[in-house]
Amino acid sequence: MAKVRTRIAPSPTGDPHVGTAYIALFNRCFARQHEGEFILRIEDTDQTRSTARSEQDILKALRWLGLDWHEGPDVGGPHGPYRQSQRSDIYRAHIEVLLENGQAFCCFCTAERLDALRVSQTENRQTPGYDGHCLLLSEQEVQKKRAEKQPYVVRMKVPEEGDCVFTDRLRGEIRIAWEQIDMQVLMKSDHLPTYHFANVVDDHLMEITHVIRGEEWINSTPKHLLLYQHFGWQPPQFCHMPLLRNPDKSKLSKRKNPTSISYYKDMGYLPEALINYLGMMGWTMPDGREKFSIEEMQSAFDIDRVSLGGPVFDVEKLDWLNGKYIRENLDVEDFVAAFSQWAFDPVRISRIIPLLKDRVERLSDVIPLAGFFLSGLLPVSDADFKHKQLTSDDCKKILQLTVWQLEQLPEWSREGVEQLCQTLSQFLDIRIRETLFPLFIAITGKAVSTSVIDAMFILGLDVSRARLRHAIDILGGVSKKEAKDLERVLRELENYVRPVQA
Numbered sequence: 067m068a069k070v071r072t073r074i075a076p077s078p079t080g081d082p083h084v085g086t087a088y089i090a091l092f093n094r095c096f097a098r099q100h101e102g103e104f105i106l107r108i109e110d111t112d113q114t115r116s117t118a119r120s121e122q123d124i125l126k127a128l129r130w131l132g133l134d135w136h137e138g139p140d141v142g143g144p145h146g147p148y149r150q151s152q153r154s155d156i157y158r159a160h161i162e163v164l165l166e167n168g169q170a171f172c173c174f175c176t177a178e179r180l181d182a183l184r185v186s187q188t189e190n191r192q193t194p195g196y197d198g199h200c201l202l203l204s205e206q207e208v209q210k211k212r213a214e215k216q217p218y219v220v221r222m223k224v225p226e227e228g229d230c231v232f233t234d235r236l237r238g239e240i241r242i243a244w245e246q247i248d249m250q251v252l253m254k255s256d257h258l259p260t261y262h263f264a265n266v267v268d269d270h271l272m273e274i275t276h277v278i279r280g281e282e283w284i285n286s287t288p289k290h291l292l293l294y295q296h297f298g299w300q301p302p303q304f305c306h307m308p309l310l311r312n313p314d315k316s317k318l319s320k321r322k323n324p325t326s327i328s329y330y331k332d333m334g335y336l337p338e339a340l341i342n343y344l345g346m347m348g349w350t351m352p353d354g355r356e357k358f359s360i361e362e363m364q365s366a367f368d369i370d371r372v373s374l375g376g377p378v379f380d381v382e383k384l385d386w387l388n389g390k391y392i393r394e395n396l397d398v399e400d401f402v403a404a405f406s407q408w409a410f411d412p413v414r415i416s417r418i419i420p421l422l423k424d425r426v427e428r429l430s431d432v433i434p435l436a437g438f439f440l441s442g443l444l445p446v447s448d449a450d451f452k453h454k455q456l457t458s459d460d461c462k463k464i465l466q467l468t469v470w471q472l473e474q475l476p477e478w479s480r481e482g483v484e485q486l487c488q489t490l491s492q493f494l495d496i497r498i499r500e501t502l503f504p505l506f507i508a509i510t511g512k513a514v515s516t517s518v519i520d521a522m523f524i525l526g527l528d529v530s531r532a533r534l535r536h537a538i539d540i541l542g543g544v545s546k547k548e549a550k551d552l553e554r555v556l557r558e559l560e561n562y563v564r565p566v567q568a
């Protein structure tokens with residue numbers, strides 16, 4: 067039997083997500099248990115959303131959790147490059163094969179035509195999808211348009227009737243009617259591949275034997291299988307893992323729960339505890355024990371015992387497990403090492419100290435001023451938000467609008483955070499001092515402190531957001547109706563143009 071090779075294929079378009087680590091963990095366990103190999107591939111085909119920063123953060127976060135890989139963009143390997151943006155020639159050569167064999171076709175439809183098509187399909191309650199318009203073009207017409215350099219995409223042909231039937235390792239037989247499958251764009255007009263195409267070509271060329279990924283990809287699998295068939299390649303085994311859920315069973319989302327691995331690192335969780343907790347998602351050890359190391363999980367692992375009931379990512383349970391690790395696994399010396407590493411991260415400290423240096427007379431003044439940087443959620447109460455000019459609703463409004471606006475910052479920078487606060491103050495017509503008041507309490511725990519803008523910038527989006535949300539909860543939370551009203555205000559704020567200052 068071929069050597070087992072699995073992979074994690076993150077798209078570097080945001081924070082390192084706990085869901086990525088969860089899928090990576092199961093892939094790595096499965097590969098290692100079979101003495102196989104686990105690969106990391108960066109799927110950055112979406113050039114507008116992918117960033118080098120996100121890629122670095124993902125690699126760093128996975129390594130922090132102890133999830134290393136045999137081959138990848140940073141360690142190399144015999145099947146490289148491992149970043150899809152560097153494999154364009156490979157995809158282009160492969161798309162030509164499909165075009166020559168008539169399994170894919172050039173589509174010259176304009177965005178306007180496709181929009182109109184979508185509108186009419188929606189109006190007629192049809193499943194939106196491409197209608198095959200360009201399939202009717204003759205070979206000569208296609209050649210002529212290509213020679214004239216008319217923009218086009220390449221789409222895959224899809225059977226018109228019948229079902230795609232495949233076996234999922236955990237779910238058994240899955241049947242999806244071909245009529246539900248769109249004539250997927252495989253190559254965009256900029257000649258870069260889409261996820262579906264690059265993913266299949268790479269899984270084949272990288273000799274992936276088992277595709278273990280989230281269940282959100284089940285409906286894409288027919289497209290993938292069709293590509294394997296067109297190329298005459300042996301498809302890998304598919305295994306779709308259950309998605310992580312919030313305690314209310316909805317899909318895990320950062321609106322309800324922190325999802326970034328960096329958040330858990332910044333809050334002082336131990337990587338061993340977090341990875342253990344992720345191992346409990348859909349998996350239980352045969353003897354039922356809840357505390358286990360990644361190696362122990364690997365030796366006992368049996369993918370066929372993964373349970374499909376939506377695993378709940380519950381921060382309270384993680385807290386319990388993390389506490390257990392701290393008590394049982396760390397002696398004083400280990401604790402000192404773990405704590406120092408967490409608290410005195412050189413990058414963080416070198417950002418904090420300039421804020422304090424000119425405000426202290428003794429080194430012992432530092433901690434009372436900067437303690438909030440070295441904390442998780444702060445012990446604030448609703449009385450702390452009492453203010454002469456602001457009601458508790460004003461405070462909630464400022465806090466909620468700030469959370470939403472911070473989430474939308476295209477890049478995390480001090481200037482960005484500052485601009486956002488200034489704009490909010492002008493938009494609400496509340497002086498900046500007052501606007502910043504609830505933020506000071508939520509972020510620093512005090513009405514007077516070092517700059518709250520610097521503080522949010524240094525604490526980062528995840529921790530800032532968690533503290534702002536915690537403050538909103540302390541003020542009684544935002545009801546459904548209040549949220550609706552605030553969303554309206556947010557839309558006005560988004561369209562608000564700050565008057566130019568003289």
Ligand code: GLU
Nearest residue numbers: 075076077109265279283
């Ligand atoms: N790039 C995809 C993602 O971000 C990979 C999906 C797959 O594993 O096929 O989830």
